[in-house]
Amino acid sequence: MRAQQIFRAWSPVRARQQVAEDTYWLELEAAEIAAAAAPGQFVMVGFGMRGWGVPFLPRPNSVAAVLGERIGLLIRVFGGGSRRLAGLRPEDEVLLLGPLGTRFQLGGAKAVLCVAGGVGLAPFLLLPRWEPLKRSGAEVRLLYGERGAAAVFDPDKIRELTGLDPEIWTEDGSLGRQGRVTAGLDLKGVDLVLACGPPPMLKAVRALALEAGVPCQLAVEEHMACGVGTCIGCAIETVDPETGEAGYSLVCSDGPVFAAERLRW
Amino acid sequence: MRAQQIFRAWSPVRARQQVAEDTYWLELEAAEIAAAAAPGQFVMVGFGMRGWGVPFLPRPNSVAAVLGERIGLLIRVFGGGSRRLAGLRPEDEVLLLGPLGTRFQLGGAKAVLCVAGGVGLAPFLLLPRWEPLKRSGAEVRLLYGERGAAAVFDPDKIRELTGLDPEIWTEDGSLGRQGRVTAGLDLKGVDLVLACGPPPMLKAVRALALEAGVPCQLAVEEHMACGVGTCIGCAIETVDPETGEAGYSLVCSDGPVFAAERLRW
């Protein structure tokens, strides 16, 4: 039996809105998942056996908000699956499975640096739901990088959802500071780094944190089918930090949040 | 080269409405097809390569109305394909190919009896667009049978679309006369019978008409892929009325309207 119960539910779309270039905000009614989800966790979003097509398999997406009995998803269009999700309208229903996977672990950290690349922003939008953080009163900084201004999720909306003032970086300098978000990585005084975004970004964050000796957790992605550990499909190379032994872990159930030193990168 | 040009066009849904049990009325904007379609002809309705799934192949559907630049379709839900068509909403687009197939032939007929079973009503709703009929001023009667009242397309709407007063038959007697529509087949004074509906009905109409020596044309159905005669998939058994030789004809291009005596039933 798992530590946390997994819910499976047909879930009506309640709101959908374009929030940036190729990027959409979806709100789904899913009371049980909303009540249980924590930052870092995800849901599998699919169409069950009703009207399947593209996508056939459900798609993993981070829980990006809990708004009463709704969850919010931040979806960027890559291929056919995310395109269909982005095109959903109120009246439509999706099949949800969740909450799934591991969560960020605060431990005793007092100064947390969150690094988001692209829609890797999603799990950090859920920070207000992080119980350990509320209890500890730790300080949180959020860095958020995108290619250009058109792709940036509205900073005001980020403030509204999280209470945090995001520090924005764009590669072309069209908004916020120019450069990659990893260029702004000042780990002084930081005692926990959390990151989510494209692999090159995660690798850079990981290298900087390991070098600085700052604890670091990364939320990673891999192709998934089941989302619950039965298909053994979402393997990622890891090392056992104690024995140094290399092997595979499952992103859906051992992750998506991994301690930086566990990833064999 | 074909006698009539075939158009292929992405076509926006302009209206959709449930009109009877499991039965929907769709209006699609398709100016070229609207301008050219004649009673008996059909369109292939599909989703192209965008978001395919179920249905994968397009589905044949009779042109049931021409309303300015729109065509109307009368769709009854049987399986996954018709269910998706029935669920379309304004904003959605479908891929249309048409007009396809043969049309009813009036010849010199002066008294035409139309026999419709179920959504076999569709081609007769297009009768106002039948040029030869308009010119000839022939008299038309429309018999329309359904299982029960819940399935009947509103007689007022039929009047509005066609100017005809349908004679309604239901198997359970819940509306109009009780019985099968073929029970009401009085061929006295009739010099042309047109029929569309389920095969048992068509066979009954055919037998009665052949017996009475009244010319009869049937609009038939068969599974289709291409709709334009390339796949040779929609074969139906026919006889050459002159040589008596048996063989196959293609419903999509030799039909869907066949002279009763050509069908090997």
Place this chain on the structure above:
Amino acid sequence: MVDLSMDVFGVEFQNPVMLASGTCGYGEEYADLIAVDELGGIVTKAVTPEARAGNPPVRITETPGGMINAIGLANVGLEGFKREKLPWLRDNLRRAHVLVNVAGWSVDDFVKVVAGLDEQDGFLGYEINVSCPNVEGGTMFGTDELALAQLVGALRAATQRPLVIKLTPNVADIGLFAQICEDNGADGLSAINTFPGMVIDVEARRPVIGNVTGGISGPAIRPMGVYATWKVASRVELPVIGIGGICNARDTLEYILAGAALVQIGTAMFVDPYTAPETIEGLREICARQGVDKLAHLVGALEA
């Protein structure tokens, strides 16, 4: 009340719906999502003599109407299975039957697993994976008449338990391979395993799958699975377990009419973990509507 039970391998299956090997872990993984013990049964992930880490990522991706997988037979191995997995199956599945899927690269490998498990409790019999297209050489037994005959014979000598051979569709005449299994003492046949396939990332100009090729499963292969089941059931007397793209009760009936006494659901469980219980419910409804009081009467009832 419709009777969905099937008498196969000398025992009663409460219904014909099993979960396919590699798609339900060792049962426990679905235990908090569905009532596993209400199913006809489950087939475990393949067990090999030693534990295996499996293939490098990417291991799975979607294909039209299905998916491709190259897990590489990642599994806990014979000892791991006995220690970590079998106890749960023994303690929790009272009515659902368990087949242990066995894979290997030599007759010895297969015999080692079967011999190592045969005295244990908690499972009914074996499903022999002679067709996994993912691991080099693994496809051999399933497409080589002589090797298959030897393997089945050796396994028959090693166990009295139900011995089911899982056929690969990747042959010209699947009936012939079914016949070989029957002639050499198998108790049943599963049809089908996945088709070899490949997906290419045209931007990176590389195969998407780490292992380059993988196996195709899901609805896309359902008509091939129904065909194979019909071919096999027409050829041999052994019970057939139909597999491939089953998503619901209607699909299950296709296989049963084609001659399957049991079926397995795989990929569709990823689309919706309720697929298996809803399929059982759906079988009850269709049988009731069609006036069928015992589903077993429909096995092979196709009029063709």
Place this chain on the structure above:
Amino acid sequence: MVDLSMDVFGVEFQNPVMLASGTCGYGEEYADLIAVDELGGIVTKAVTPEARAGNPPVRITETPGGMINAIGLANVGLEGFKREKLPWLRDNLRRAHVLVNVAGWSVDDFVKVVAGLDEQDGFLGYEINVSCPNVEGGTMFGTDELALAQLVGALRAATQRPLVIKLTPNVADIGLFAQICEDNGADGLSAINTFPGMVIDVEARRPVIGNVTGGISGPAIRPMGVYATWKVASRVELPVIGIGGICNARDTLEYILAGAALVQIGTAMFVDPYTAPETIEGLREICARQGVDKLAHLVGALEA
């Protein structure tokens, strides 16, 4: 300007996109819908020595991500083809190349068609259908090593024109059959034809298809087709024509990267007759974006 041309069989194809046999009639049927002469080429519906009426209905139905067909090689026959179809091809296709698909039930049948056509104008060469799973015995050449070798040898002796053998995927090792074709004088290979399949109407308890079984095509089989193309191209030197589930330029590139010099689009033309011209346009766009100035450079460029 991107160069999409391919030099194959000693001639230049203006682009690699052909229409597959049985899905474009004899070309004329699509002539008022698309500019057929702008394509790389077309493959005709199978031609047999005598005209054939084909199988009883139902001949086609949809399957998940594809379709099943059992047309039964309905065609106008050798004389009908020469009289009614070839003139149109000769008069209307100046740049698109034509392969005549040939089917039969004996070496003689095939030779008869090839010998009967060889002196005619209006086509480039032959595609030999040794794999049609619809007509009894028709599958034989494609799955029987000896019969295939004899057939290819006999046809080689009968013509100097390009001789392309269309392989069936219904074998354990398609590379082996490609090798046999190469060894016996073929000029090219088409991969793949359809997979045998079956669809059952569970209410009527009958096969949906009049012929009971049929061939599965469409996107559902694309990963199998890419795999087969890669296997064949890795095994032989002959040019390969990739077929199976191609819907657009991206899919075409999968086949080209796997080793195909040409491709054929079949089922997708039913979904949208503009598929072929849009695929050619799409190839231009992708090449331009990727900085590829000559598409031929990508043939077999997969890094695996």
